[in-house]
Amino acid sequence: MKNLKLYTLPLSPYNTKVRLALKLKGLDFESIEFAGFDDRDPVVEVSGQPLTPVLTDGDKAVYDSFAILRYLDANFPGPRLYSADRVRQQKIQEWERFGSELGGILGMVLTQAINNEIDEKATEQAQALLDTVPQVLEDALSNSRYLMGDDISAADLSLVPFLSFTVWKAEQVEHPLAKFVAERLQLSASFPKTRAWIESVMELDLEPISS
Known part of the structure; x- marks a missing residue:
């Protein structure tokens, strides 16, 4: 079972941003896709709110694309998304x-x-x-x-x-x-x-x- 799961609306640019970041870092993840804006119960269940993208890492859930990219950079290897400079x-x-x-x-x-x-x-x-x-x-x-x-x-x-x-x-x-x-x-x-x-x-x- 993969630790990383991405709850995503694939067409959304904010969701695409996170998906590209995961791929850039070469991370293995499960994509849980939603076709529209309905039936967000699984998203609410893991994150307490209905919006995507949401990234879960084991028991931890991170939402908002800006927060997710910073979480990935702080916790996973691969190309750096941000700079120490x-x-x-x-x-x-x-x-x-x-x-x-x-x-x-x-x-x-x-x-x-x-x-x-x-x-x-x-x-x-x-x-x-x-x-x-x-x-x-x-x-x-x-x-x-x-x-x-x-x-x-x-x-x-x-x-x-x-x-x-x-x-x-x-x-x-x-x-x-x-x-x-x-x-x-x-x-x-x-x-x-x-x-x-x-x-x-x-x-x-x-x-x-x-x-």
């Missing part, structure tokens, strides 16, 4: 906050799909906000493969899951929520470093998930 750590935290802003942009469109309510004005606003993002990333990636250098860190994991929706081709996406977003938000092809960075980080998700 104060300046580098502050920069990683800045990127984490930027990732939360991206979550807000994605949420402007994803909420429409969940509620089955089309709001073209909100979609246009979300795309306009998204259009301001790639140049920031393109500049940050001008001299390195990842945001903090040559290795993936929590900075990359905090942004890429949100942006991955925007590089998918709608006709190749089967999940209705993902297709809805892909049809409405697209990252410009004029930013090759950013697109290559997204694809490189998401390659972690090609590794099989333990079950």
Whole structure:
């Protein structure tokens, strides 16, 4: 029996962030997936609250993607997600906050799909906000493969899951929520470093998930 269990809504960027971190560290874990927002009794039972992701390590439960990544770095070997250097750590935290802003942009469109309510004005606003993002990333990636250098860190994991929706081709996406977003938000092809960075980080998700 595996000690690590991830209670997850696979499509959620915050859940994807944790899944990528587990795979980056090469940790063996059991994935307990939920298709939607109902039937969260198992999550409540182990963590006392209904939101995913939740990571259990034996009898210990950790929820919130930020807390989970810090728990993984403090308790397991493998590539470091954070830095002991104060300046580098502050920069990683800045990127984490930027990732939360991206979550807000994605949420402007994803909420429409969940509620089955089309709001073209909100979609246009979300795309306009998204259009301001790639140049920031393109500049940050001008001299390195990842945001903090040559290795993936929590900075990359905090942004890429949100942006991955925007590089998918709608006709190749089967999940209705993902297709809805892909049809409405697209990252410009004029930013090759950013697109290559997204694809490189998401390659972690090609590794099989333990079950």
